[in-house]
Amino acid sequence: MTTHSNQTLSADPGPAEPETAASAAARGRRPGAALSVGRLGSRFAALVVWLVLAVLYAALRPETFLTRGTFQTIFGSQQALVFLTAALLCTIIVGEFVDMSVASNFGFAAVLVAVLNVHHHWNVWIAAVAAIAVSTLVGLVNGWLAVHLGVNTIVVTLGMGTFLLGLGLWITDLTPVSGMPSGFAQIALHPIAGLPAGFYEGLVLMLAFAYVMRFTPLGRNMRFVGANREVSRLAGIRVNRLRLGAFTVAGLIAGAGGVIASAATGGFDATVSQSYLLPIFAATFLGTAILEPGAFNPLGTLLAVYFLATGILGLQLLGAAGWVSSVFYGGVLIIAVTLATLLHRRAA
Amino acid sequence: MNPGASAPRLSLSGVSVAYRRNRVLHDVGFAVGPAEIHALIGQNGSGKSTLVKVLTGLCTAEPGACVEIDGVPLRLPARLADVRAAGVAVVHQSLGLVPQMSVLENMRIGRLRARRFSRRIRWDRERAAAGRMFDRLGRHVPLDVAVHRLSEEDRATVAIARALQDTPHGGGLIVFDESTRALSRRSLEHFYEVLDDVVRAGTSALLISHRLEEVAEVADRVTVLRDGKLVEAGRAARRGSEGELARLMLGRALQAISSGGGHARPHAEPAVELADVIATRLDGAAVRVAPGEIVGLTGLADSGYDQVPYVLAGVERAASGKLLVNGDHIDLDRFTPAAALGAGVALVPGDRERAGLASGQTVAENAALPRTGTAGPRLSPIRRRAELAELIPWLDRLRLHPPDPHAVVGRLSGGNQQKVVLAKWLSRGLRLLVLHEPTQAVDVGARAVIVDAVKDAAASGCGVLVAGSDENELSMLCDRVLVFRDGRVHRELAGPCRPEVIVAAVFASSQRRPLRANREERVCP
Numbered sequence: 001m002t003t004h005s006n007q008t009l010s011a012d013p014g015p016a017e018p019e020t021a022a023s024a025a026a027r028g029r030r031p032g033a034a035l036s037v038g039r040l041g042s043r044f045a046a047l048v049v050w051l052v053l054a055v056l057y058a059a060l061r062p063e064t065f066l067t068r069g070t071f072q073t074i075f076g077s078q079q080a081l082v083f084l085t086a087a088l089l090c091t092i093i094v095g096e097f098v099d100m101s102v103a104s105n106f107g108f109a110a111v112l113v114a115v116l117n118v119h120h121h122w123n124v125w126i127a128a129v130a131a132i133a134v135s136t137l138v139g140l141v142n143g144w145l146a147v148h149l150g151v152n153t154i155v156v157t158l159g160m161g162t163f164l165l166g167l168g169l170w171i172t173d174l175t176p177v178s179g180m181p182s183g184f185a186q187i188a189l190h191p192i193a194g195l196p197a198g199f200y201e202g203l204v205l206m207l208a209f210a211y212v213m214r215f216t217p218l219g220r221n222m223r224f225v226g227a228n229r230e231v232s233r234l235a236g237i238r239v240n241r242l243r244l245g246a247f248t249v250a251g252l253i254a255g256a257g258g259v260i261a262s263a264a265t266g267g268f269d270a271t272v273s274q275s276y277l278l279p280i281f282a283a284t285f286l287g288t289a290i291l292e293p294g295a296f297n298p299l300g301t302l303l304a305v306y307f308l309a310t311g312i313l314g315l316q317l318l319g320a321a322g323w324v325s326s327v328f329y330g331g332v333l334i335i336a337v338t339l340a341t342l343l344h345r346r347a348a
Numbered sequence: 349m350n351p352g353a354s355a356p357r358l359s360l361s362g363v364s365v366a367y368r369r370n371r372v373l374h375d376v377g378f379a380v381g382p383a384e385i386h387a388l389i390g391q392n393g394s395g396k397s398t399l400v401k402v403l404t405g406l407c408t409a410e411p412g413a414c415v416e417i418d419g420v421p422l423r424l425p426a427r428l429a430d431v432r433a434a435g436v437a438v439v440h441q442s443l444g445l446v447p448q449m450s451v452l453e454n455m456r457i458g459r460l461r462a463r464r465f466s467r468r469i470r471w472d473r474e475r476a477a478a479g480r481m482f483d484r485l486g487r488h489v490p491l492d493v494a495v496h497r498l499s500e501e502d503r504a505t506v507a508i509a510r511a512l513q514d515t516p517h518g519g520g521l522i523v524f525d526e527s528t529r530a531l532s533r534r535s536l537e538h539f540y541e542v543l544d545d546v547v548r549a550g551t552s553a554l555l556i557s558h559r560l561e562e563v564a565e566v567a568d569r570v571t572v573l574r575d576g577k578l579v580e581a582g583r584a585a586r587r588g589s590e591g592e593l594a595r596l597m598l599g600r601a602l603q604a605i606s607s608g609g610g611h612a613r614p615h616a617e618p619a620v621e622l623a624d625v626i627a628t629r630l631d632g633a634a635v636r637v638a639p640g641e642i643v644g645l646t647g648l649a650d651s652g653y654d655q656v657p658y659v660l661a662g663v664e665r666a667a668s669g670k671l672l673v674n675g676d677h678i679d680l681d682r683f684t685p686a687a688a689l690g691a692g693v694a695l696v697p698g699d700r701e702r703a704g705l706a707s708g709q710t711v712a713e714n715a716a717l718p719r720t721g722t723a724g725p726r727l728s729p730i731r732r733r734a735e736l737a738e739l740i741p742w743l744d745r746l747r748l749h750p751p752d753p754h755a756v757v758g759r760l761s762g763g764n765q766q767k768v769v770l771a772k773w774l775s776r777g778l779r780l781l782v783l784h785e786p787t788q789a790v791d792v793g794a795r796a797v798i799v800d801a802v803k804d805a806a807a808s809g810c811g812v813l814v815a816g817s818d819e820n821e822l823s824m825l826c827d828r829v830l831v832f833r834d835g836r837v838h839r840e841l842a843g844p845c846r847p848e849v850i851v852a853a854v855f856a857s858s859q860r861r862p863l864r865a866n867r868e869e870r871v872c873p
Contacts, residue, residue, distance in 0.1 A: 215468040217460035224457050227446045234404065234438050235458030236428060 042293045042343065046286065050307045057314035064317050068194070074309045076195050079188065079264070080106070081309075082202030083257025084280045085287070085301045086209055090250040092284065093213070093296050094243050095226035096153045101142060101161035102254045103280060107273025108164040109135040109258030114177040114267040124184045128263075132255040138164065139251020143244040168270035178267030188264035198260055202302070205253070209298040222246070223295075282329045283308055286336035294343035308332060355419030357382045357521050357552040358436070363413040365398050371576060372398050373409075378571040378581035380521060380552050385543070385864070387555045387563040387585065389597055390573035391763070391791035396556050399573075400525050404428055404438055417521070435520030437511035439527040443503055445510075447496035452478050454495055455510050481509040484517070485542060500535040500649060504528075508542050518550030525556050529789055532649060532817050533851045540566050540863040558791055560590040560597075561820055565863045572596045587862070594792045618675055620693070620780045620811050622660065625669030625680060629655045631835030633669075637780060637811035642802065644822040645815040646854055647832030654698070657782045657815050661695030662688040673779055692779030696769050696786055705757050705765055712753040715739050715772045742771040745804075747797050763794025770801055780811045787821050799824050819847040819854075829853075 057065045064070065087102040109131040116127035142160055146153045190197040213219035224232040225239050233239045262268045286308070287301030288294060308329065315324045361377035373395045380386040390396045401407035403415065405426040415422040417434040438444075445454050452471075455478040460469050475491060482488050482505075489502045489509075498506070511522045528536060543566075547553055557563055563570060564585055570593060572579040579596050618639075625633040629652035637643050647653040658664040660671070662683040669680035673691045688694070705714050716735045736753055743751055746767040748760075757768055766786065773781060786802065787795040802825060806812045814825050822829055822845075829841040831853045839853050 212467075215466075217462050217469055218467075220453065220457060220460055220469065224446060224449070224453075227448065231440055231444050231446055232457065233428070234440055234444060236432060237458050 042289070043291055046290045046307065047303065050303075050310060053307075053314065054310055057310075057317065061314075061317045065314060070313060070317075072194060073313055074306060076199050078305050078309050079196070079198030079202050080257060080261045080276060081279055081283060081305050082206060082302060083253055083260070084276055085283050085305060086202075086205050086298065087250040087253040087257070088280050088284050089209065089287075089296055089298060089301060090246045090253065091153075091243075093222050093226050094246045095229065096146065096243065096246065098154060098281070099142065099157045099247070099250055100154060100277070101138070101157040101164065102250060103273045103276045104161035104164040104168070105135050105138050105251055106254040106258040106261070106276070107268070107270055108138070108168045109255040110262035110268035110273070111168045111172050111177060111270045113259050113262050114180055115171050117181075118177055118179045118267065124181055128184075128259045131259050132252065135255025135258065136248060136252040139248045139254070140244070142251070143247025146247065147240050147243045165270065165274065168273075172270050176267060176269035178265070180263065180266045182266070184263050185266060186263075188260045196264070198264060201260060206298045206302040213298060278326075278329045278333060279308060282333040282336060285340050286332060288340040289336060289343060294340070304336075356380060356416070357418060357519075358554065359414075359416045360399075361414045363399065363402055363415070364410045365395070365402060365407055366410065373402075373576045376573065376576070376578050378578065380554055381569070382519070382552055383547055383550045384568040385547055385553045385555055385566055385867075386582070387557060387567035387570045388573065389557065389560065389563055389570060389593060391597055391761070391793055394573040394597075395576040396573055397525065398576075400438065400523060400556065402426065403431060403436065403523065405431070418519070432514045435515050436523065437514035437520070438523045438525060439507050439511050441526045441529065443507035443527055443530075445495045445503060445507060448494055450492055450494055451489055451498070451506055452491040454506060455481065455491075455513070459513065477513075478509075481512050484512060485509055486545065487542065500531060501538040504531060504535050504539040505542055508539070508546065512546065512551070515551050521552045521554060522546070523554045523556070526558070526789065528557060528562065529559070533819060533854070534648075536562065537863060544864050544867075558789060559818075559820075560593050560792060562863065564588060564590040564593060566867065568867065574599055597791070598793050618673075621670075621672040622656070623670045623672065625656075625659060625666050627652075627655055627659050627664060627666040627669070627835075629835055630659065630666065630669075633832070633836045635813065635830060635837065637813055639779075639809045639811055640806050641828070642806050642812040642814060642826050644826035644829035644850075645813065645832060646817060646819070646822055646829060646850060647838070648854060649817075651832040651838075652835040653830075653832035654784060654815050654817075657695055657697070657784045657813065659683075660688065660693055660780070660782050660813070661685060661697075663695065663697075692777070694773040694776070694778050694781055696766075696773065696781070696783045698784035698788065705769060708756065708758060710754050710756055711743070711748070711760075711768050711771075712736060712739055714757050714768055715742070715753075715775065717772060738775055739771065742775050743767075746771055746801055761791075761794075763790040763798075766790050766798060767794065767801075770798060774801060774805055778805070778810045780813060781805055782813045783815070785816045785818070785821075786814060788816075788818065795821075819850040822850055823847045 054065075084102055084106055087106070088099055091099045112134060113124070113127045113131040116122040116130060117124045122130070138160065142157055145151045145156045186197070188196060188198040188201075192200060213222070221232065221237045221242060224235070225237060225242050229239055258268075258273075283304040284296065284301055286304035287298075288296055290300035290303050290307075291297055292300060311332070312325050312328055315328060356379035359377075359379040363373055363376045364371065365373040376395070376399065378386075378388075388396050388399065398407055402409045402413070402424075403426060405428050408425040413424055415424060415426065417431075417436060420434065422434060423430060446457075449457075452475060456474045459477075460474060462469055478491055485505065485508065487505050487509075489498065489505055495503060495506065507527065508522070514520065515522060528539060531539060543553060555563065555567060565587055567585040569582045570585045571581045572583070572593070574597060579599075583596075585593075620637045622633065622635045629650070631652070633652065633656060635643065635645070635656065645653040645656055655664060659666045659669070659680060662685040666680040666683070671678040671680055671683070671691070671693075673693065676691065678687065678691060706717075712732075712735060716739065739753055743753060748767050748771075749764055757765060760768070770786075781802070783802065787798055790798065799821075802812055802814075812825075814822060816822055827844065829845055829850055830837045831839040831841065831850075833839075841849060841853055
């Protein structure tokens with residue numbers, strides 16, 4: 001058993017009690033989780049900043065920030081971003097840099113379900129399944145082009161994203177679609193303990209994703225493919241299948257997110273999806289500074305989404321106008337990517 | 349001997365591979381016997397790596413090829429899963445480990461098993477499985493440490509242990525595809541000590557290497573490829589037969605390269621001097637290079653010697669230090685690559701693909717970069733004709749193959765790429781040429797050309813600094829060798845020195861042990 005771990009302290013994001021790597025190993029836990037006290041700080045530094053931000057806003061605007069409504073806005077309005085970041089993570093973890101089509105794919109699924117239901121009078125559930133199937137297919141096509149034909153991922157997905165955006169505008173005649181049944185809205189809005197169902201769906205998605213990444217062979221294989229394709233291939237991992245699968249699942253998640261978003265508002269405006277593009281990247285990269293420094297990780301990304309929502313809402317409460325979200329997301333993206341680079345350098 | 353042992357462990361016959369119209373392997377066949385180290389050698393572009401790719405399924409051989417493992421034909425095109433099931437493991441270049449992952453993860457990746465319902469990995473079982481492999485090797489490495497934190501020797505052990513998982517006890521075959529090229533001599537000794545135990549237990553090894561000294565020292569038999577054709581299969585190897593092997597590989601005798609530079613004019617002025625350099629891995633380093641002198645820098649992996657080239661070229665910033673060149677005192681803490689070039693100092697970096705060349709551009713464009721990169725009026729048109737006129741004599745001298753200035757660099761072999769890097773700088777008058785591992789992963793033919801070119805540069809009055817871990821390379825090139833320890837010069841080996849002397853100085857406490865001391869010298873079958 002390892003004896004070198006005497007000076008190291010191991011901690012888990014979940015059960016935070018310190019223990020030695022040896023005892024962790026005895027329980028058959030994930031290896032390599034032993035961390036020095038110094039790195040412990042960088043895991044939670046972003047969370048401390050989040051807390052400071054919240055306290056600051058609470059101090060400046062106690063009458064509006066410290067309300068149930070604020071809490072509900074922060075946690076209840078981010079469902080779209082949670083699904084979109086999960087979709088982006090699928091491909092980014094296996095080393096594909098970066099899928100630019102997730103936002104448009106999401107938006108296309110959202111308008112497609114609305115158009116099929118409202119204009120073509122399909123049953124809303126069938127329309128939903130059809131929309132998700134189309135998004136999944138889009139992911140598969142992306143993957144096929146990028147993996148089997150070896151076309152540059154950014155170019156393929158940028159083209160695909162623009163293409164889908166155009167298609168979305170075409171099938172909606174450039175106007176927002178609305179009028180989906182209110183019963184269907186329950187899949188997104190049904191309140192549970194004060195928060196809409198969409199919040200829990202995003203939470204379950206991210207927890208499942210984190211589980212796969214942390215505990216299963218699939219997750220470990222994904223990380224290796226992202227780290228070194230040739231080593232993984234020679235280890236017997238079916239690298240191309242995994243990459244293709246990542247693109248496909250990314251499409252599936254984006255589509256499901258789009259359908260839920262459409263349900264929440266009873267319809268969708270095709271142009272809206274573009275406004276998500278930057279926040280997705282900001283949150284995903286900020287996520288690499290949380291919980292697992294230097295690595296793209298689902299739970300870190302989930303926390304980053306709410307971190308960003310807190311920041312924006314607070315600034316709006318302080319009286320900032322509509323431009324603030326662009327400034328904030330753009331700024332955070334730069335800071336987050338810089339942080340990710342620095343952390344990665346230290347981890348390597 | 350059991351009956352199965354009479355069939356060769358691996359036998360190939362009639363293997364031909366063509367990429368479009370370009371045939372890279374012609375009807376190649378040879379056999380690897382049980383419990384032997386079989387080396388496969390050949391220049392860059394001779395088809396060695398293609399042969400490995402046929403075995404791992406990345407390349408498809410033309411119909412008529414036959415690959416047998418222990419007498420059982422392998423279905424072609426090969427599927428990696430079948431190959432592994434037949435007991436063949438491949439170790440990739442530079443050991444094929446992912447540095448930021450733990451030893452256990454590296455060992456078990458691709459083999460991880462999940463629990464039935466939760467799909468969680470059973471780390472206790474994975475740990476036991478990895479432990480069994482280290483038990484089989486009789487060596488132990490902590491399983492939870494990230495691979496990049498291990499010593500180089502332990503990393504070599506992990507790579508062998510990992511490959512061993514696919515081979516049955518006392519059988520199977522491990523293919524090492526340039527796996528040892530980044531290892532220092534000490535780690536190399538350790539590597540072959542471990543591998544020798546494995547081979548003696550009955551497993552075979554197919555070794556692909558550029559280092560003929562190493563091949564002659566460790567291999568039982570050698571197969572030689574030249575231009576995609578078999579030159580000789582299963583020739584018995586002997587210590588000291590590297591000259592013979594080089595001749596087979598090149599198809600011509602290699603001119604004996606005299607060791608040492610021999611052009612030094614140590615008292616000629618002005619010398620280039622580096623003094624009191626403090627940087628992340630340097631602590632008071634001082635080096636003096638006279639015009640025409642070739643000085644070698646070496647040391648253990650963490651001794652800092654390999655940072656000197658990058659500090660000198662202004663690529664890595666020093667905290668403090670002075671460079672005396674051409675009578676100017678330059679402060680190194682504000683040194684930049686442009687300033688280095690201005691002072692006549694140029695770097696040939698070790699990592700060719702990343703820092704040496706733009707692989708998508710042509711030979712001419714790469715070679716002209718030093719000029720276009722620092723030219724005065726940036727918007728005036730490039731004088732292509734003059735550029736070429738200046739370059740072509742250099743390409744001739746360096747025997748670039750193909751001798752086409754418009755060839756795309758990425759398509760050239762490693763040795764020829766390195767020639768282009770050299771041509772890029774030699775065509776300019778330099779005061780100091782700094783090289784880092786100039787002949788790493790370069791075949792012997794190109795190596796001789798490169799060594800000659802560097803010596804010519806020195807003879808014309810340029811100072812040369814060579815940082816490297818390959819004692820044979822240093823011995824061939826250098827007038828003096830400086831051995832680093834703890835970020836400064838620890839010992840100076842004056843005069844031309846033999847490889848043994850360099851190794852002994854680097855590893856102070858130890859001698860250069862023969863690799864595989866107990867190899868039985870076999871007779872040619």
